[in-house]
Amino acid sequence: MKRRGVLSEEELVIVQKNRTDEEAFEEFFKDCYLRNLRPSTINYYKNEFHAAKKIIPKQLVDWEQADIESLIFQSKELMTITSINTRLRALRAFYNFLVSRKFLKKNPMKNIKLLRDRQKEIETLDNHEIEKLIKVIRKQRTFVSFRDEVIMLVFLDTGIRLSELTGIRMEDVRGNKIIVRLTKNLFERTVYLSEFTQEQLERYIQIRGNLSTEKLFVNRDNHELNRHSIQTRFQKYGKEAGISKRVSPHSFRHTMAKRMIMMGVDAFSLMTLLGHSDMTITKKYVNLWGTDIEMKHKKHGALKGLKL
Known part of the structure; x- marks a missing residue:
């Protein structure tokens, strides 16, 4: 043949x-x-x-x-x-x-889809819980506790990720702005501080002094602060404050997102502030807190005050 x-x-x-x-x-x-x-x-x-x-x-x-x-x-x-x-x-x-790259001919993942999961409620902290945390932190009256208060304020004010916070250098702080360089999507962005957070951050920088490391946040030995230390300390503060919810850098990020939405910030601006690469997650936040937005609309709808 x-x-x-x-x-x-x-x-x-x-x-x-x-x-x-x-x-x-x-x-x-x-x-x-x-x-x-x-x-x-x-x-x-x-x-x-x-x-x-x-x-x-x-x-x-x-x-x-x-x-x-x-x-x-x-x-x-x-x-x-x-x-x-x-x-x-x-x-x-x-x-x-x-x-x-033609390394394989067949893709075993071609017909595989991600598993569907129930939409879980994203926990956020309310005013009372934030105030309780601040009280617990301020009781200690140490350099570390004051640093942690400033870290918490920066998290709540800007919504930055933990990895982004530990990457901030002294030169990145510019008045009421922080340049975030070590981002998830590799695009630098600017986040903004409220007047109170700016004042507290300036006090922290004064107490911090000139050190060999250029990283903004340092430990008690004046070395660069690691992520795990921050997570552990905020979990501890949460327990001491009697808060049953998870207290973490990510819960601060969610809290910031919710508060911004409640204040009427548009989804595109929030996406930019949070450093999302697309609108998907930002829309998820908006949808999750739709009831809150509905209440806000009832109070401040565009037709309020009109004699029709």
């Missing part, structure tokens, strides 16, 4: 060299570095790939759709829907890259 000129799909598999995960990872992470992704994003990918292979002990380059489905079924016993979707996003980025 005469042979065909073109090899079949099955024959091509035999001829082609088998790729390894090590080769695939090398290409994928080289691309991540070239695109200047944040170290935390690169570590997120590495951790998720490692964890996925622990559940399905097989090279990722050999995975098929059935393996992804098996991963989802097994993960449901171990993880939340949010965590599963986080892992699926990492795998999607990996396989999309490999297929685009």
Whole structure:
């Protein structure tokens, strides 16, 4: 029988060299570095790939759709829907890259969708809870407690992320403005301080003094402050203040977003202040607090005061 000129799909598999995960990872992470992704994003990918292979002990380059489905079924016993979707996003980025570079022919994620999750209520802090936190912090009367008060005020005033706050340098503070450089989407932005926060920040800078580090917020040893320390301290303050809600940099961010929406700030301006890359999450905030907006409309609707 005469042979065909073109090899079949099955024959091509035999001829082609088998790729390894090590080769695939090398290409994928080289691309991540070239695109200047944040170290935390690169570590997120590495951790998720490692964890996925622990559940399905097989090279990722050999995975098929059935393996992804098996991963989802097994993960449901171990993880939340949010965590599963986080892992699926990492795998999607990996396989999309490999297929685009012709490293793989088939994308096992092609027909896989993220899992639907119930919309959870986003907790925010009310006036009374914020005031209780301030009281607890001020009781200590130390450099660290005053620093923490200023950090909390900056969080509430600007809605910046924890990673953005720890990246602020002395030169980034300019009166009632802070230039945020270490952003999630790599675009610098300007956030604004209220008069009270500006005054407290200026007092903190005066007490801080001139140090070898250029980072704005420092620990008691005058070294750069780490993220974990901030999270731990605010959890502690929350317990001391008797607040059952989670007290964290992210809850301050949500609180700022809600208060801005309640004051009538438009979604586009809020998106810019929060550093969202698109309107999706900002719209989510607006929809979540729609009842509050409805009450505001009843009080301040455009037809109020008109004799019609």
